[in-house]
Amino acid sequence: MIHSPAPLPDPLQEWLNARGWALHPHQQAMLDAAQDPATLLIAPTGGGKTLSGFLPTLAELTAEPRAGLHTLYVSPLKALAADIRRNLQTPIAEAGLPIRVEDRTGDTSASARKRQRADPPHILLTTPESLALLLSYEDAPRIFAGLQRVVVDEIHALAESKRGDQLMLALSRLQALCPDLRRVGLSATVEDPDAIARYLAYHPDPCRVLLADPGPTPDIALLDVPQSPPWAGGGGRYAIPAVLEAIEAHRTTLIFHNTRAQAELFFHDLWLANSKALPIGIHHGSLSREQRTRVEDAMVAGDLRAIVCTGSLDLGIDWGDVDLVIQVGAPKNIKRLVQRIGRANHRYNAPSKARLVPANRFELVECHAALDAVREGTLDGEPRGDGPRDVLCQHILIAACAGPFHADALFAQVTSVGAYASLDREGFDACLDFCATGGYALRSYDRWQRLVQRPDGLWQLRDPRAARQIRMNIGTIMDTDTLKVRMRGRGGAPLGEVEEAFAATLTPGDTFLIGGQIVRYEGLREMTVEVSRRGGTTPKIATFMGTKFATSTRLTERILDMFQQDDWPRLPGHTRDWLHLQRRISRLPRGDRLLIESFPYDGRPHTCIYGFAGRNAMQTLGLLVTQKMEDLGLGPLGFTATDYAVLVWSVDPIDDPAPLFEGEDLRAGFETWLAGNAVMKRTFKASAVISGLIDRQSPGKRKTGRQATFSSDILYDTLRKYDPDHLLLQITREEARRGLVDFGRIEDMIIRTRGRVDHVQLGRVTPLAAPLMLEPNRVPVKGAGQERILAEAAQKLIKAAGLPA
Known part of the structure; x- marks a missing residue:
């Protein structure tokens, strides 16, 4: 049976006609799917995703005006919510629609938040944290009474983090309050639509996936820079003259960097070289809100020719007339590059224009691999695994703030979320017990006695006044200190x-x-x-923490595939010669084998391990390998790591590297090393804050980073001694393995190479290893090797002085 397209109410159709616009096919498809329980729209940047998501809401509220909250919009960024509100006001005002739109984020005033609870707007734009806070109030059933739709924007960004886990748990509670709630997800960059559809759906209801026309192929290439990139380091400052020429040739240019420190350095040098005084701004998350707002306003007004920025401008904010994006440094992730490219020519069927500036010689190879992936429409993404239990613990406390709850009902809600679908009742009850008592080792302390079970079986807060403290600490974003x-x-x-x-x-x-x-x-x-x-x-x-991205698995696979080509005609001559020289002197790394090179340099044996597992994993591999070398008496002295290799120097050479990479031994060494490492304490602190064991804020005060670390360190040591199987220690081990140390990618490396090791012993440094010699971040190893060097130096000194040994 063929259904006719769903019509728009007259005021909206007249507004479109007055502008000479017609709905895109995917916008009409969203109208047609308005009553589906869940819909995922994947449409290119500039393709009208936001209007697509809101059209059914505007149509319903125009056809049947009503009071109360109709649609909830959730975005990853406060600034994006504010931008959407500005953009929605145009059709609402010009079509004369009786619809009220407001945003509610951490920047919303207390008086506005209070009014919104008493009199919710038709459309409320918010973030995962603000939604969780709203659901913690006793009047949540009244606030959300009649809610019809939830629109999750940039869903791919949320699906990759704990904020997304928190959001989906919140939606499970909303669904219990509003059983007919419909869900909509919007994104331009989804590598696995079916996986995101399962993530968005309310199980077992299906989720329809709508794919819009991807639009024209983006105009992407390397920036034409006369100078060759340096052999090592980052920042891309060698390209500043060419960047200034590009800025001058375009209306507005966004210059993306991967870290805040790199953005600050680049902006400073760009400004010093800006002899024509072009108006240039800087935007990143460590700047004050006032300064970010000034830059955003200047962008909207068209007063800036360029903005040096970080991920703070990654997502779908439509500011200014941007016609060029420059990515400085390898993007590390194909999906991130696509998102950033989409900031240029933010219009449907207009090709985005972007140029890449590799920060060093190896990044030139990585940038070519990323460009090929974008042209082919290939994206990347790492599987996230089961939902984190520290987020679940916070969700249980939020539910308790809203009033007494039944454990069976809450368990059913939680397991309706895809990430928690495999959670068994024993695991849920362990989290509930932790929230109620703090766990075995802490149950005698009054401060962690937070929940009690009533005679009727319902759970509630032991002291209702604790709700304020819990609400002040809602959220999964871990601020740096x-x-x-x-x-x-x-x-x-x-x-x-x-x-x-x-x-x-x-x-x-x-x-x-x-x-x-x-x-x-x-x-x-x-x-x-x-x-x-x-x-x-x-x-x-300033040592801005920011995010130090690791090269994604998919991008790494592409680089290793490139190495197996006979030649690289599209690479610059200097880079082609470098790779050919590496192949002649040694060999190029392969995905199915582990290449290890040994050679002398500066009087010491050096070993280079090409693991291609990403920066965090390679750093961890360096720590584990040097520990194993210490056990074998090889006297490791230090190492340095990049996304693709670890370089180790030692007193004695490694004659047979195979024993260093035996899976079970490496895993056992990892567990032993991790137990006493500072990474564990840092990870424990994060999970302790998220799960509610440690407060980051209290009424009238906020803990400093040192205070929070000090108290979490004491708790960590106490639990390790008296309750080593405590829930929070289990969570910490899980988080450490997939977070800061990324041991999972080391295990993947061992599996894909299957013990196939190519050990090449040479008399000099190889071309591919040479850049690692120039890396500034060297990690010394304090052990027997250093003692042997000191003893040898002492013997030489004594002998030179003619003293008896």
């Missing part, structure tokens, strides 16, 4: 934040970069870094 930075003096302008650890290294007179300007550290006052403009010209650099 930062301090505010302000200009010195009464009412000094806020500049942003720097890490506590960085601030601790400063003495009055030191200078550093923030917001593109050099400032002078004057002192610390009331947990605020006070600075002046007397910065000079040679700054230190």
